Amino acid sequence: MASILRLQSVTKIYKKGENEVKALAGVDIDIDEGEFLAVVGPSGSGKTTLLNIVGCLDSPTSGSVLYNGQVLGGMKENELSDYRKKHISFIFQSYNLIPVLTVRENVELPLVIERKLGKDEIRARADEVIASVGLEGLGDRYPRELSGGQEQRVAIARALVKEPYIVLADEPTANLDSHTAEEIVDIMREINKAKGATFIFSTHDALVQRHARRVITIRDGLVHSDERK
Amino acid sequence: MGTLFKIAWRNVWRHGKRTALTIVTMAFGLGLYIGMDSLLKGMDRGGLDNIVNLSDSSVRVTTAKYEEERRSFPLEYGLADPAGLEAYIKKDPRVEAVSLRTRFVGSMSNGTDSIPVMAVAVDPALDAEVFTLTDFVEGSWFGDGGERDVVLGYGLAEDLGLRLGDWVTLSARTRYEAQNADDFRVIGLIDSTEPGINNSGVYVEFADAEEFIELEGLRTEVVVKMARRVNLKDAMADSDALAAAIERDYPELSAVSFGEVGRSFLELAKAKSKSIGMIIVVMMLIAGIGIANTILMSVYSRVREIGVLRAFGFTPKEISRLFLIEGGIIGFVGSLAGVVMGLALDLYMIYVGFDLDAMLKGADMGIPIWGTLRGEWNPSQFAVIVVVGVAVALISSRSPARRASRMEVTNALRFV
Structure with a gap:
């Protein structure tokens, strides 16, 4: 498979007063299109920092990130926003749905921000994705009217609606019971198979690790192991 | 713009009490201003009419x-x-x-x-x-x-x-x-x-x-x-x-x-116009601080939401615009409520008025106003009030909106 994302000697150093904290100490990773990849490691190992850099939410202190061969370093804020808007989606541990928007409006949001499709198309696409995560009929509900599992399904639908190349999921099952977590992982795996979207998780969850086809372990800001199944 | 407005509109009413308090403060100030302006205009005209119609022509x-x-x-x-x-x-x-x-x-x-x-x-x-x-x-x-x-x-x-x-x-x-x-x-x-x-x-x-x-x-x-x-x-x-x-x-x-003949009367009216001008400045200042505070609270209660919107591709400018729209909505609704309150005051003063004879028991005020003191319509003032109200709201929202737009996405997403 073609490499969609390449990290070369990526470091990230945070300054806390006089002290420097090395979150990533030189990471080299190649990620292929359509991978279902889990990044694991203890708390503070650098998982979230890695995902932030891959997701263009943060920039590396040194090293480079190549997306389809294009170097992302040196982009301005608006260009990074544009890049995220087009290519990357996020699933968060706490779902982070917009509380004043209905399920459908939340799912439509990335397409509305993207401004590529018409109103009817956006609605049709949103309804289709909502149905694909098993929430048909709940489009007009607000997040406060849903269970945790349902909220995470909406978050998945929102992440997938624009058919991104990369979906970054930060501890997506951490707030769910094991049964719901399994359902959520199954949904993501099915979408990964059907749509070919690349999924990158940061997780502690053994369930996610069990289903991942590749597991990268990060320790002290370095790739400790890279296991393909 | 439609989605921004939708999010802004619903967020404004999400914290109904906070918003209502700001709107009421604003409406009270603006309504009072409209009423006082009407009364002063009515005094000008009433005094003038009395001079012309009864004493001096x-x-x-x-x-x-x-x-x-x-x-x-x-x-x-x-x-x-x-x-x-x-x-x-x-x-x-x-x-x-x-x-x-x-x-x-x-x-x-x-x-x-x-x-x-x-x-x-x-x-x-x-x-x-x-x-x-x-x-x-x-x-x-x-x-x-x-x-x-x-x-x-x-x-x-x-x-x-x-x-x-x-x-x-x-x-x-x-x-x-x-x-x-x-x-x-x-x-x-x-x-x-x-x-x-x-x-x-x-x-x-x-x-x-x-x-x-x-x-x-x-x-x-x-x-x-x-x-x-x-x-x-x-x-x-x-x-x-x-x-x-x-x-x-x-x-x-x-x-x-x-x-x-009425020079001293008009001088007095002018002095009152200045004092009412000061009142509106103070009222607007209070309203402005209220709106700035409301928007700032809104920003801090929605840090993660800001992070999510940024993650999905909202630019800093769009985040700033979102909060400016919220301030603008509060300003607009507050001004409209102020106009409605002012209208009610105007209606009372124009059609009922204050019976000065009864209040002063026939005493001469030293200025040529006698009988029933009535207000005067000043419709152009209503439009000015709405424009000024929205402008004050936008100016007050600018600082918190800018603060929201400058948030680091990663920090915003981590915010609990």
Whole structure:
């Protein structure tokens, strides 16, 4: 498979007063299109920092990130926003749905921000994705009217609606019971198979690790192991 | 823009109490301002109308010498050619009516008590075209001319225990300094909004005054009513222009514009306008701080939401715009509520008003406002209020909106 994302000697150093904290100490990773990849490691190992850099939410202190061969370093804020808007989606541990928007409006949001499709198309696409995560009929509900599992399904639908190349999921099952977590992982795996979207998780969850086809372990800001199944 | 507006609109009402408090503060301030503005405008107009309609008319013309000794109503300084002057004034198209008057000092007695009075000899028909005294007359504003009739102030009649139809003795010095007294029948009582007229005003017909004070056609003043103008400044300019023209063409005359008469009144009005201006500045400052605080609280309660929107591709500018729209909505709704409150106040003041006579019990305020004080419509003010309200809201929201737009996405997403 073609490499969609390449990290070369990526470091990230945070300054806390006089002290420097090395979150990533030189990471080299190649990620292929359509991978279902889990990044694991203890708390503070650098998982979230890695995902932030891959997701263009943060920039590396040194090293480079190549997306389809294009170097992302040196982009301005608006260009990074544009890049995220087009290519990357996020699933968060706490779902982070917009509380004043209905399920459908939340799912439509990335397409509305993207401004590529018409109103009817956006609605049709949103309804289709909502149905694909098993929430048909709940489009007009607000997040406060849903269970945790349902909220995470909406978050998945929102992440997938624009058919991104990369979906970054930060501890997506951490707030769910094991049964719901399994359902959520199954949904993501099915979408990964059907749509070919690349999924990158940061997780502690053994369930996610069990289903991942590749597991990268990060320790002290370095790739400790890279296991393909 | 549609989605931004939708998110902004719903977030504004998500914290209903907070928003309502800000809107109420704003509406109260703006509504009060509209009401006070209406009241001041009404005072301007009410005072102006009283000057013009009851006491001084738009322009009052006397000889210059008469004007110098005006307080004693000297009969020796009459107008040389009142009819010619009247014709000259009527040439001005802005003039609606002209009347001639002769004032004289006298005293009125019921046989027991005697009270000094300010008497005016008038042509009843012409005088009624210039002044609105007839609106306040109980009885009649002179009749068939069969008897010697007098119309006098209600307060004066009360002091002398007089009623309609009673006979009263009027004493005065004639033009030739002789003392004369004669009986007059009380035909009308004036209960006007001008305390001076009510307490000491006496009106007689020229026909009766001719013999009584030996007038022999003497007229001491010409009073002029000019067309009513919506704008106070225009009305004053009209009167000033006519007065200036008369003094230019008749150097021996003194023409007093109502603007001159009411100068102190208008100065007072101006001073009040300044103080109301300060009130609006303070109110807007309070509203601005309220809105800034509301938006800032909104920003801090939605840090993660900001992070999510940024992660999905919102630019910093769009985040800033989102909060500016929220501030704008609060400003707009607050201003509208202020206009509604102001409208209600205006309606009360215009159609009900404040009864100054009842409140002041006939006391003279020292400024020419009597009777019921009413408000004035100022619709252009409503639009200004909405524009100013939204502008204040946008300016106040700018700082918190900028703060939201400058948040680091990663920090925002981590925020709990």
